Amino acid sequence: MSWPAISCRGLSRRFGEVVAVDRLDLEIEGPGLHGFLGANGAGKTTTLRMLVGLLRPSAGTIRLLGQDPDAPELRRLLGYLPQEPAFYPWMRGDEYVEHVAAIYGIERREARRRAGDLLERCGLGAKARRRRIGGYSGGMRQRLGIAQALVGDPRLLLLDEPVSALDPLGRAEVLELLRELGRDRAVFMSSHILADVERICPRVTILADGRLIADEATAELKARAHRPGLEALIRGDGEALRRRLEALPGVRLAELAAAAEGDPAGSQRLRISCDAPEVAEVEVPRALLDAGARLLALAPREPSLEEVFIHLVGARREDVPEDRT
Amino acid sequence: MRGLRAALAKEWLELRRTHRLTVLAVLFVLIGLGSPLLAALTPELLSGLAGDELGGMELILTREPSTTDALFQYHKNYSLLPLVVILSAAGAVAGERARGTAAMALARPLSRSAFIVAKALALALALTLGTLLAAAGALLYTQALFGAVELAGFALVNGLLLLLLLFYVALTLAASVIAPGPLAAAGIGLGGLAVVAITGMIPLTSRLSPAGLSAAALDLLLGREPVVIAGPVVVTLALTTGLLALALAVFRRQEI
Numbered sequence: 001m002s003w004p005a006i007s008c009r010g011l012s013r014r015f016g017e018v019v020a021v022d023r024l025d026l027e028i029e030g031p032g033l034h035g036f037l038g039a040n041g042a043g044k045t046t047t048l049r050m051l052v053g054l055l056r057p058s059a060g061t062i063r064l065l066g067q068d069p070d071a072p073e074l075r076r077l078l079g080y081l082p083q084e085p086a087f088y089p090w091m092r093g094d095e096y097v098e099h100v101a102a103i104y105g106i107e108r109r110e111a112r113r114r115a116g117d118l119l120e121r122c123g124l125g126a127k128a129r130r131r132r133i134g135g136y137s138g139g140m141r142q143r144l145g146i147a148q149a150l151v152g153d154p155r156l157l158l159l160d161e162p163v164s165a166l167d168p169l170g171r172a173e174v175l176e177l178l179r180e181l182g183r184d185r186a187v188f189m190s191s192h193i194l195a196d197v198e199r200i201c202p203r204v205t206i207l208a209d210g211r212l213i214a215d216e217a218t219a220e221l222k223a224r225a226h227r228p229g230l231e232a233l234i235r236g237d238g239e240a241l242r243r244r245l246e247a248l249p250g251v252r253l254a255e256l257a258a259a260a261e262g263d264p265a266g267s268q269r270l271r272i273s274c275d276a277p278e279v280a281e282v283e284v285p286r287a288l289l290d291a292g293a294r295l296l297a298l299a300p301r302e303p304s305l306e307e308v309f310i311h312l313v314g315a316r317r318e319d320v321p322e323d324r325t
Numbered sequence: 326m327r328g329l330r331a332a333l334a335k336e337w338l339e340l341r342r343t344h345r346l347t348v349l350a351v352l353f354v355l356i357g358l359g360s361p362l363l364a365a366l367t368p369e370l371l372s373g374l375a376g377d378e379l380g381g382m383e384l385i386l387t388r389e390p391s392t393t394d395a396l397f398q399y400h401k402n403y404s405l406l407p408l409v410v411i412l413s414a415a416g417a418v419a420g421e422r423a424r425g426t427a428a429m430a431l432a433r434p435l436s437r438s439a440f441i442v443a444k445a446l447a448l449a450l451a452l453t454l455g456t457l458l459a460a461a462g463a464l465l466y467t468q469a470l471f472g473a474v475e476l477a478g479f480a481l482v483n484g485l486l487l488l489l490l491l492f493y494v495a496l497t498l499a500a501s502v503i504a505p506g507p508l509a510a511a512g513i514g515l516g517g518l519a520v521v522a523i524t525g526m527i528p529l530t531s532r533l534s535p536a537g538l539s540a541a542a543l544d545l546l547l548g549r550e551p552v553v554i555a556g557p558v559v560v561t562l563a564l565t566t567g568l569l570a571l572a573l574a575v576f577r578r579q580e581i
Binding site (some may be wrong): 043047055078080090099102150 | 329335424433
């Protein structure tokens with residue numbers, strides 16, 4: 001059964017003449033993972049800071065878990081990780097999480113147990129957590145940040161770039177943890193790493209220049225923004241073929257792509273994005289054969305979330321001149 | 326106040342781990358033990374300094390140093406502490422805001438009032454313990470070197486001096502909330518120190534200024550009459566409370 005996690009109506013924030021967030025309407029339900037995307041300066045961090053009460057909205061309303069954000073008991077139900085988590089360098093990792101647990105009103109023994117368990121799950125071993133935070137690497141600090149966001153057993157997690165400082169292995173571990181958490185709580189996370197969001201977030205919200213440009217299921221977004229496309233595996237002069245295809249009417253983009261695992265030696269991948277299905281299904285294969293390309297494979301292609309994001313944000317920039325005053 | 330206990334525990338741990346508590350303790354011990362010692366050694370120090378600088382003239386000391394001299398020295402040395410308090414507390418809020426730790430703290434079930442009050446309480450506790458240390462050291466050493474000290478009067482002197490320090494805690498915390506950074510907060514605190522010192526020098530205002538506490542303490546030590554205590558105490562308590570209330574009111578509305 002779903003429940004309201006985040007509700008914003010007309011949420012706006014100005015900094016002097018600059019409109020950082022512009023009339024944002026958002027309805028996020030829990031449980032589940034929800035990605036929050038946008039280019040640098042789109043307003044993601046500003047929105048998150050308004051949600052946790054660090055910034056006051058210039059206009060609009062916020063409700064979290066169906067409650068007024070100033071409700072005294074609401075904070076016990078929230079967990080927050082800022083984009084650049086800041087800690088007390090003189091504290092040890094385990095001490096910090098225990099201190100946060102104490103703020104949540106968790107009794108000392110339980111706080112100690114919970115801190116140990118969470119730090120372990122977040123990849124900070126016994127030796128690391130007993131070191132002073134001043135000596136932590138960026139990745140360790142981010143893991144500590146995630147642990148402190150979870151210690152109160154929050155119903156709603158607000159995470160600003162939770163995996164940006166982690167190596168690929170660490171990212172995979174933390175994403176798996178977040179996927180697990182999303183089963184029974186609402187996780188609202190911003191990220192620049194779109195592949196990660198695509199992997200674990202069934203729904204995404206995209207901001208551009210402070211405005212909402214998409215808020216829907218990831219699969220639907222990809223289908224809506226989908227341009228018919230093909231991926232061809234060929235032998236021959238890939239660059240010449242690419243230029244020839246790009247000159248074809250109805251072909252929007254043809255590009256050489258990195259080889260995939262298992263591709264035969266000497267082969268090249270061509271990604272072709274078209275304006276219409278018949279171009280993809282008829283014209284391009286014909287053009288490939290007419291060019292004498294040695295075609296090893298040809299298959300339809302689904303765009304990645306990154307491609308959809310670039311397309312949507314790029315299209316918005318073309319339509320709307322830069323003006324956030 | 327939500328989270329006050331946890332916040333206070335963190336503030337106390339910070340004072341210990343950053344060695345500020347140790348430094349304060351050492352300072353107070355030096356003031357306590359050093360003041361009577363300095364008073365006892367003053368004749369030798371003066372004789373040693375005089376010598377040839379007096380162009381052949383002889384320095385004659387008309388009396389031996391006494392309990393009064395020791396306690397006067399104590400008062401003088403203790404009066405340097407407001408500067409230490411200002412420099413120590415200037416970054417209390419402004420520093421956390423600049424570093425980002427305030428943002429993380431306030432996103433939790435920790436009230437903004439508890440955040441400020443915990444800092445005030447931790448500093449107040451440290452200064453109170455320090456004053457007890459200094460007073461105990463001064464009392465014991467003065468009695469050992471010079472003779473009996475009137476206990477009730479000495480306790481009252483320390484109470485007045487401690488209250489003055491607590492006023493500076495409130496002033497600097499308010500400055501730390503209002504100012505954009507620790508340096509600016511220290512500047513405001515030092516400005517306040519100057520204003521208090523000036524009001525203490527003007528006869529019209531001296532007995533209604535926090536500086537009156539120091540003056541009253543000195544009068545008590547030197548046995549001067551009358552000793553005006555009520556006015557400075559009431560004004561200082563009112564100012565201290567008002568500054569803390571201002572800090573809380575501003576911080577509650579502040580964006581982090």
